[in-house]
Amino acid sequence: MIAYSSRCLAALCLMLAWCGQGAPASAPPVRVVVSFSILDDIVRRIGGSEVVVTSLIGPDSDAHLFEPNPDQARLLAKAQLFVVNGLGFEGWLTRLTRSAQFGGVIVTATDGVAPITTTEPGETSPVPDPHAWQDPRNGIVYADNIARALAAIDPAHADAYRQRFQKYRADLEGLDRHVRAELGAIPGERRRVITGHDAFAYYGKAYGVTFLAAEGLSTDSEPSAKSLAELIRQIRREGIKALFLENISDPRLVEQLARDTGTVPGPPLYSDALSRPNGPASTYIRMVEYNTAALKSGMLKN
Numbered sequence: 404m405i406a407y408s409s410r411c412l413a414a415l416c417l418m419l420a421w422c423g424q425g426a427p428a429s430a431p432p433v434r435v436v437v438s439f440s441i442l443d444d445i446v447r448r449i450g451g452s453e454v455v456v457t458s459l460i461g462p463d464s465d466a467h468l469f470e471p472n473p474d475q476a477r478l479l480a481k482a483q484l485f486v487v488n489g490l491g492f493e494g495w496l497t498r499l500t501r502s503a504q505f506g507g508v509i510v511t512a513t514d515g516v517a518p519i520t521t522t523e524p525g526e527t528s529p530v531p532d533p534h535a536w537q538d539p540r541n542g543i544v545y546a547d548n549i550a551r552a553l554a555a556i557d558p559a560h561a562d563a564y565r566q567r568f569q570k571y572r573a574d575l576e577g578l579d580r581h582v583r584a585e586l587g588a589i590p591g592e593r594r595r596v597i598t599g600h601d602a603f604a605y606y607g608k609a610y611g612v613t614f615l616a617a618e619g620l621s622t623d624s625e626p627s628a629k630s631l632a633e634l635i636r637q638i639r640r641e642g643i644k645a646l647f648l649e650n651i652s653d654p655r656l657v658e659q660l661a662r663d664t665g666t667v668p669g670p671p672l673y674s675d676a677l678s679r680p681n682g683p684a685s686t687y688i689r690m691v692e693y694n695t696a697a698l699k700s701g702m703l704k705n
Contacts, residue, residue: 430557430559432450432452432453432454432455433450433453433454433455433483433484433553433556433557434454434455434481434482434483434484435450435454435455435456435457435482435483435484435485435486436456436457436458436459436478436479436482436484436485436486437456437457437458437459437485437486437487438458438459438460438466438485438486438487438488438492438493438496439458439459439460439464439466439488439492439675439676440458440460440461440462440464440676440677441536441675441676441677441687441690442458442486442487442488442512442545442549443456443457443458443677444677444686444687445512445542445545445546445549445571445687446486446549448546448567448571448687449546449549449550449553449564449567449568449571450549450553450564450567451563451567453553453557453560453563453564454553457478457482459471459475459478459479460676461676462676462677462678462679462680462682462685463650463676463677463678463679463682464676465675465676466492466493466675466676467600467675469495470495471495471498471499471502473502475499476499476502476503477503479499479500479503479505480503480504480505482505482507483507483508483556484507484508484510484552484553484556485500485505485507485508485509485510486509486510486512486549486552487509487510487511487512488511488512488513488533488535488536489511489512489513489514489533490513490516490518490531490532490533490535491530491531491533492533492534508552508555508556510548510549510552511548512544512545512548512549513533513535513541513544513545514544514548515544515547515548516535516541516544518531518532518535519531519532519535519604519605519608520532521601521604532601532604532605534601534602534603534604534605534674534675535605536605536687537602537603537604537605537606537609537674537691538605538606538608538609539575539576539578539579539582539609539691540575540579540609541605542575542578542687543572543575543576546568546571546572546575547568547572549568550564550565550567550568574688575688578688578691578692579609581692581695582609582610582691582695583610585695585696585699586610586611586612586695586698586699589699589702589703591611593645593702593703594611594612594613594702595612595613595615595641595643595645595702596612596613596614596615596643596645596646596647596698596701596702597614597615597616597634597638597643597645597646597647597657597660597666598614598615598616598647598649598657598672598674599616599647599648599649599654599656599657599674600616600649600674601614601616602616602649602674602675603616603672603674606694612698612702615634615637615638615643631660634660635660635663635664638660638664638666639664643666644666644701644702644704644705645669645698645701645702645704646660646661646664646666646667646668646669646701647668647669647670647671647672647697647698647701648668648669648670648671648672649671649672649673649674649675650671650672650673650674650676650678650684654668669697669700669701669704670697672694672697672698673690673693673694677690678690
């Protein structure tokens with residue numbers, strides 16, 4: 404039997420009490436809601452175990468057709484952070500935050516991005532193209548904005564968020580170099596691609612690829628018969644072989660273009676949403692890698 408002095412016993416009791424009820428509880432994870440699946444992945448990369456993330460719009464889902472429901476408003480009401488793309492991508496944003504009486508912090512991931520603007524058919528004023536994530540260098544801006552917001556709302560883990568951002572930044576810089584290396588040898592006259600809707604302008608500007616789309620910035624826009632006929636003539640005239648469906652879009656329009664031009668569509672590109680976890684584009688980085696491989700194959704097709 405071991406004998407303890409009264410002083411040792413007192414110290415031991417104090418230590419046991421502190422390790423039990425007296426120990427400070429770890430802070431609960433930050434509750435984050437994001438608008439769509441690409442942001443979901445980026446927040447998880449930066450937030451790690453310090454965040455719990457819910458996406459309003461899931462994988463393989465079309466954000467342009469999304470309409471929030473009451474359950475999602477109630478979910479948002481409990482969140483501390485709401486991460487959105489911005490540049491007009493979430494047309495329902497104000498309506499949802501008011502319905503939810505959201506009192507947390509809204510982070511616009513595109514803050515600091517130089518937007519590409521375009522004039523939609525039938526419009527007179529240019530509007531920003533929201534698909535900025537298609538350039539991985541903009542993905543770095545997204546991640547930086549998210550890391551800063553998490554550090555501000557959860558300063559106890561600020562160093563962890565910054566360290567994860569630096570690691571993720573290096574990964575995205577490597578991704579940018581990879582895309583340039585993959586596409587570098589493709590001749591200029593082959594760098595033309597047809598897609599369902601106008602979602603790849605940032606990718607095209609970054610890597611020297613011309614994207615032509617049957618629809619405008621949103622999948623809910625309908626091309627006119629005149630614009631469709633002009634696109635068909637251009638495909639035939641320039642001999643464009645790279646024609647792609649998208650994972651979020653109704654394939655019928657692209658299939659019609661393929662029939663009218665004698666072109667075989669390539670595999671679906673991932674434009675506005677990731678694939679499901681068992682798919683080829685389950686993370687942002689994998690999405691860009693997959694799209695690049697598919698585009699390269701399509702542009703080199705004879």
